[in-house]
Amino acid sequence: MAQVHLRDVVKKYGVLEVVHSINLDIADGEFVVLVGPSGCGKSTTLRMIAGLEAISGGDVRIGDTVVNDLPPRERNISMVFQNYALYPHMSVRENLGFSLKISKRPQEEIDKAVDEAAEILSLTPLLDRKPGALSGGQRQRVAMGRAIVRHPEVFLFDEPLSNLDAKLRTQMRVEIKKLHQKLKSTIVYVTHDQVEAMTLADRIVIMRDGHIEQVGTPLDVFENPVNTFVGTFIGSPPMNLLDGTVKNGNIQFADGSTITAPPGYDLSDGQAVTFGVRADNIMPVGHALPRGEHIAEVELEVNLTEPLGTETLLFATLAGAEVQAKMLNPRPVQAGERLTFQVMLDRCHLFDAETGVALKV
Amino acid sequence: MKRLKLPQWLVLLMPAIIILSAVVLIPLLLSLYSSFTSYRLTRPDSLFNWVGLFNYEKAVTDVKFWAAFGRTVLLLAVALNLEMLFGLGLALMISKVTRGQRALRTMMMFPMMFSPILVGFQFKFIFNDNVGLVNNALQSLGITDTAIPWLVDGNLAMFSIIFAEVWTSTSVFGILILAGLYAIPRDPLEAAKVDGCTPFQSFRFVTLPFLMPFIYIAMAIRSLDVARAYDIVQIMTNGGPARRTELLWTLIGRTGYVDARMGYANAMGYVSIFLAIFFTIYFFKKLTAARKELGMGV
Numbered sequence: 001m002a003q004v005h006l007r008d009v010v011k012k013y014g015v016l017e018v019v020h021s022i023n024l025d026i027a028d029g030e031f032v033v034l035v036g037p038s039g040c041g042k043s044t045t046l047r048m049i050a051g052l053e054a055i056s057g058g059d060v061r062i063g064d065t066v067v068n069d070l071p072p073r074e075r076n077i078s079m080v081f082q083n084y085a086l087y088p089h090m091s092v093r094e095n096l097g098f099s100l101k102i103s104k105r106p107q108e109e110i111d112k113a114v115d116e117a118a119e120i121l122s123l124t125p126l127l128d129r130k131p132g133a134l135s136g137g138q139r140q141r142v143a144m145g146r147a148i149v150r151h152p153e154v155f156l157f158d159e160p161l162s163n164l165d166a167k168l169r170t171q172m173r174v175e176i177k178k179l180h181q182k183l184k185s186t187i188v189y190v191t192h193d194q195v196e197a198m199t200l201a202d203r204i205v206i207m208r209d210g211h212i213e214q215v216g217t218p219l220d221v222f223e224n225p226v227n228t229f230v231g232t233f234i235g236s237p238p239m240n241l242l243d244g245t246v247k248n249g250n251i252q253f254a255d256g257s258t259i260t261a262p263p264g265y266d267l268s269d270g271q272a273v274t275f276g277v278r279a280d281n282i283m284p285v286g287h288a289l290p291r292g293e294h295i296a297e298v299e300l301e302v303n304l305t306e307p308l309g310t311e312t313l314l315f316a317t318l319a320g321a322e323v324q325a326k327m328l329n330p331r332p333v334q335a336g337e338r339l340t341f342q343v344m345l346d347r348c349h350l351f352d353a354e355t356g357v358a359l360k361v
Numbered sequence: 362m363k364r365l366k367l368p369q370w371l372v373l374l375m376p377a378i379i380i381l382s383a384v385v386l387i388p389l390l391l392s393l394y395s396s397f398t399s400y401r402l403t404r405p406d407s408l409f410n411w412v413g414l415f416n417y418e419k420a421v422t423d424v425k426f427w428a429a430f431g432r433t434v435l436l437l438a439v440a441l442n443l444e445m446l447f448g449l450g451l452a453l454m455i456s457k458v459t460r461g462q463r464a465l466r467t468m469m470m471f472p473m474m475f476s477p478i479l480v481g482f483q484f485k486f487i488f489n490d491n492v493g494l495v496n497n498a499l500q501s502l503g504i505t506d507t508a509i510p511w512l513v514d515g516n517l518a519m520f521s522i523i524f525a526e527v528w529t530s531t532s533v534f535g536i537l538i539l540a541g542l543y544a545i546p547r548d549p550l551e552a553a554k555v556d557g558c559t560p561f562q563s564f565r566f567v568t569l570p571f572l573m574p575f576i577y578i579a580m581a582i583r584s585l586d587v588a589r590a591y592d593i594v595q596i597m598t599n600g601g602p603a604r605r606t607e608l609l610w611t612l613i614g615r616t617g618y619v620d621a622r623m624g625y626a627n628a629m630g631y632v633s634i635f636l637a638i639f640f641t642i643y644f645f646k647k648l649t650a651a652r653k654e655l656g657m658g659v
C-alpha cells in the first residue's frame with residue numbers, strides 16, 4: 001500500500017519559508033498533479049517526498065511509515081527529473097538496470113526487467129546507445145523507463161515533459177496516462193501546464209506561494225474554483241474577471257452597465273463583487289451552445305479574433321474591460337463588428353471583490 | 362631595384378620563427394647532434410668528433426642507466442598513485458566543508474608555493490638522522506632509541522624522497538579533482554540517491570566516472586613532472602647512497618656537468634624523453650577514453 005500523506009509540512013531555507021504548512025492525502029494508486037505558477041513550491045514539495053530535500057516541519061508518510069528521516073533509497077519511490085538526469089557514462093541498458101544492479105538482483109532478473117521496460121517505452125533499438133546520442137524525447141523515455149523498472153510504490157514526476165515540443169508532449173502525455181492505468185501505482189506529478197494537469201490528474205492540487213489553494217478533480221476545480229486565482233489559473237483561456245457592485249439583483253460594473261446576477265447567490269445591495277465568466281459561457285447568438293436556464297444577452301464590440309478552426313476566440317470589450325468569448329461554428333468576424341452575446345449565468349461565478357474568495361452558493 | 366618578395370604570411374611569422382629557432386630549435390638540434398659526438402665540456406674541440414651511435418649503444422647497455430630508469434618509473438608509479446589517492450581524499454573532504462572552504466583551498470595549495478629546492482632542504486633536515494625532526498620525535502616518544510638512517514639507507518632514502526614528492530604535489534591532484542567535483546552536475550547524483558545508492562555507491566558509480574578526466578589530466582601533468590625529477594633528489598640525497606636513489610636526470614646531470622661528458626649525457630637524455638612521451642601519450646589516451654565515456658566530444 002502506498003498512500004502518501006503530508007501533515008503540516010513546512011520547508012524553510014534559512015529564515016525564508018517557501019512551503020507553508022501544507023496538508024495533502026494521496027490515496028493508493030491515485031494520480032495527483034501539483035500545479036501552480038513558477039516558484040510556488042511544487043518541486044520543493046515533491047523533493048521533500050523524495051527525500052532529496054530536508055523537511056523543516058511536519059510529517060511525510062508513505063504507506064504507514066513516517067519517512068522524514070529516511071534517505072531516498074529507503075522510501076521505495078522513483079523519480080523522473082525535469083532534465084532527465086540520466087547517467088551520461090552508461091548505456092541506455094545500464095541506465096535502466098542501474099537501480100536493480102545496486103540492489104544486487106540477479107542478472108537474469110535485471111535483463112528481464114530492462115527488456116520489459118524497453119518494450120513498453122519502445123526503447124529496444126536504443127538499448128546500447130549512450131544518452132548523449134539520444135533525442136530529447138528518447139531521453140525522456142529512458143528517464144521514465146529507469147523509474148518503472150523498479151516497480152516502486154510511488155512515482156514522482158517533476159515537469160517531465162517541459163523540455164519536449166508540443167506534439168511530443170501530447171504524445172507522451174497519453175503514454176504516461178496509459179502507463180498509470182497499467183501499473184496502477186501512486187503518482188505525484190508536478191507541472192505548471194494546466195492542460196497537462198487537467199488531462200492527467202485524478203485530482204489536481206493547485207499551489208500558490210507555498211500554499212495549497214484547492215484540491216479536487218479536474219472538473220471540480222474547473223467548475224467550482226474556490227477563488228479568482230484558481231479560476232484564472234485553470235482553464236484556457238483564463239476566466240474573465242470584472243469588478244462590480246450588487247444592485248437590485250444585478251451586477252453593476254464600473255462604467256454603469258449591468259448584467260443580471262448569476263442565480264443561487266445570497267447577495268446584499270451594495271456588496272462589492274468580482275464577476276467571473278469563462279469564454280465558453282459567453283458566446284454570440286447563433287454560434288452558442290446555451291447551457292442552463294438563465295441567460296443574459298449583451299451587445300459587444302469585437303476588437304480582435306483568433307480563429308482556432310473549430311471555434312474562434314473573440315476579444316471584446318465588456319464594461320470597459322477586455323473579455324474573451326468563444327464562437328462555435330465560426331464565421332468570419334471583422335474587428336469592430338458588434339454582436340449580441342449570450343452569457344450563461346448558471347455557469348458564472350461571483351467572488352468577494354476584496355479577498356477573491358468564491359461567494360458560495 | 363628588385364627586392365626579394367617573401368609571402369606576407371611568412372613575413373608576419375618571421376619574428377616568431379626567429380625567436381623559436383634561437384631558443385628552442387637550435388639548442389635542440391645542437392644537443393641532438395652532440396649526442397652523436399664524444400663532446401666533453403672540458404674539450405670543446407671534441408664537439409666535432411663524430412662517434413655515430415656509440416653513445417646510444419653505451420646508454421642502452423649501461424646497467425646504471427637502466428637502474429636509474431627503473432627507479433624513475435618506480436617513483437613515478439608510487440608517487441602518482443599516492444598523490445592521486447591523497448588528492449582525491451583531500452578534495453572530497455574540502456568539497457564537503459561548508460564553512461571556510463576558500464581558506465582551506467588556499468591552504469591546500471601551500472606546498473606548491475615552495476621551490477622544490479627548498480622543499481628538498483626542508484626534508485633533508487626533517488629526515489636527518491641526528492638532528493632531524495622525525496628521529497627526534499620518534500626517540501622522544503620512545504618508539505625507537507636508535508637513530509634511523511632515513512637518508513642513508515637505500516630503501517629508506519627512496520621512501521623519504523617519495524614522501525617529499527607526495528608532500529609537495531598532492532595539491533596538484535587535490536585542486537584538479539576539486540575542480541572536477543565542482544563541475545559534476547547535481548542531477549545524476551540525485552537520481553543515484555533515488556535509485557537506491559548508498560553514499561559510497563553514488564561515489565563509485567557516478568562521481569568517480571565524472572572525475573576520471575580530471576584525474577588523467579593531473580596524471581599527465583605530474584608524469585611529465587616526475588619523469589624530469591631532479592631538484593628534490595639532488596638536494597636530499599644527491600642520488601646516493603651509492604647511487605641507490607639515482608634517477609634519470611640526476612644521472613644525466615652528473616654525467617654532463619660533473620663528468621663533463623656532454624655527448625653521452627645528451628644521448629641518455631634523448632632516450633629518457635621517450636619515457637615522458639610514453640606517459641603523456643598513455644594518459645592522454647586514457648583522458649580521451651574517459652571523456653568519450655561521459656559523452657564529452659572526442
Ligand SMILES: Nc1ncnc2c1ncn2[C@@H]1O[C@H](COP(=O)(O)OP(=O)(O)OP(=O)(O)O)[C@@H](O)[C@H]1O
Pocket residue numbers: 013016018036037038039040041042043044045192
Ligand atoms: N536552495 C534554495 N534556497 C533558497 N530558496 C530556494 C532554494 N530552492 C528553491 N528556493 C525557493 O523556493 C521557492 C519554490 O521553489 P520550487 O523549485 O519548489 O518552485 P517550483 O514551484 O518548482 O517552480 P518551477 O515551476 O519554476 O519549477 C522558490 O521561490 C525558490 O526561489
Ligand SMILES: [Mg+2]
Pocket residue numbers: 042043044159
Ligand atoms: Mg520546479
